[in-house]
Amino acid sequence: MSHHILILGGTTEARVLAGALATTAHDVVLSLAGRTSAPMAQPVPTRIGGFGGAEGLARTLRAENFDLLIDATHPFATRISNNAAKAALETGIPAFALRRPPWERQPGDLWTCVESMNAAVAALGKTPRRVLLAIGRQEAALFEASPQHAYLVRSVDPVDPPLTLPDVRYILATGPFGETEEHALLVEHGIDCIVAKNSGGSATYGKIAAARALKIPVILVERSSEAALPTVGTVEEALARIDHVLAPGRKRGV
Incomplete structure (x- = not known):
């Protein structure tokens, strides 16, 4: 079954996840903030620019009938992540974050x-x-x-x-x-x-x-310890969560 998925991207993980989803039946849109003058080519259709805060993102999710929102932005992009959480709550659309784990101190690190x-x-x-x-x-x-x-x-x-x-x-x-x-x-x-x-x-x-x-x-x-959305750490975990969230018969909600 095909679903409409919006990925908030700008990271390597977002591009890899979009590439994996491009081989499925899902209809995927990758959104980029537009802060880079020459962004890399992406494997799925893209949109460039902001939404107008949480309310604007919520309007887009409703107007374009998205079934799932994935926040795969940079770990320090706290504003868009908070907006994503607010928009998901307002619309009732399932959402989660793909966030690579932080580095951990190793012996010899100063x-x-x-x-x-x-x-x-x-x-x-x-x-x-x-x-x-x-x-x-x-x-x-x-x-x-x-x-x-x-x-x-x-x-x-x-x-x-x-x-x-x-x-x-x-x-x-x-x-x-x-x-x-x-x-x-x-x-x-x-x-x-x-x-x-x-x-x-x-x-x-x-x-x-x-x-x-x-x-x-x-x-x-260090990044903020607050997680605005339920979070997975790898593309593989993201794909598994997508399958779970969009499983037939599952009710809307995170």
């Missing part, structure tokens, strides 16, 4: 874990350091509060406007990033500290492994 990006800025301290900012571009401007450091900023799209810092360089790159190339990058630029989000998954873990090998400290912004 982590300072903080709760926010502002706390990460403070954790850099007063002594000048050579910092790799591997946080994307949206919050990079917060580090203008600590201009004593030299920054190497890596993002998919350019930081706009450029940062008003005395020593800042930019790298435009799209993952995945392997440990070998990350090791070379850290050595080449003399990086002595990394600021990153605890995004989980393998695509960007290379910098964490390389930092461990080079004994470079990492300031790691």
Whole structure:
């Protein structure tokens, strides 16, 4: 039986899940926020842009007769995740989140874990350091509060406007990033500290492994512990949950 499924995407897991569902009878739409100027090709029809908050998402779910909502956005995309939970509650449409587990500290990791990006800025301290900012571009401007450091900023799209810092360089790159190339990058630029989000998954873990090998400290912004929706951790678990939620005769609801 065919069902209409909306995936809120922007992650590798969302693309892989959409690809798996593309071979089924389900009618799948993948929604992207549109924050990346040149998004990757996707295996199912896509829509670009926001919905207009939880109410707008709820209207879309009703108007287009979706049977299931899957939040497969980035672990730090808390606003859309909260909107997804509110829209699912308002409409009664089943919903769950696909969220890769966070990284766990390993022997040799020199982590300072903080709760926010502002706390990460403070954790850099007063002594000048050579910092790799591997946080994307949206919050990079917060580090203008600590201009004593030299920054190497890596993002998919350019930081706009450029940062008003005395020593800042930019790298435009799209993952995945392997440990070998990350090791070379850290050595080449003399990086002595990394600021990153605890995004989980393998695509960007290379910098964490390389930092461990080079004994470079990492300031790691932890994700919120609150789960807006029931959550699975892998694409395989997501496919099993889809089969369960959309099983014939099952009533609406999570």
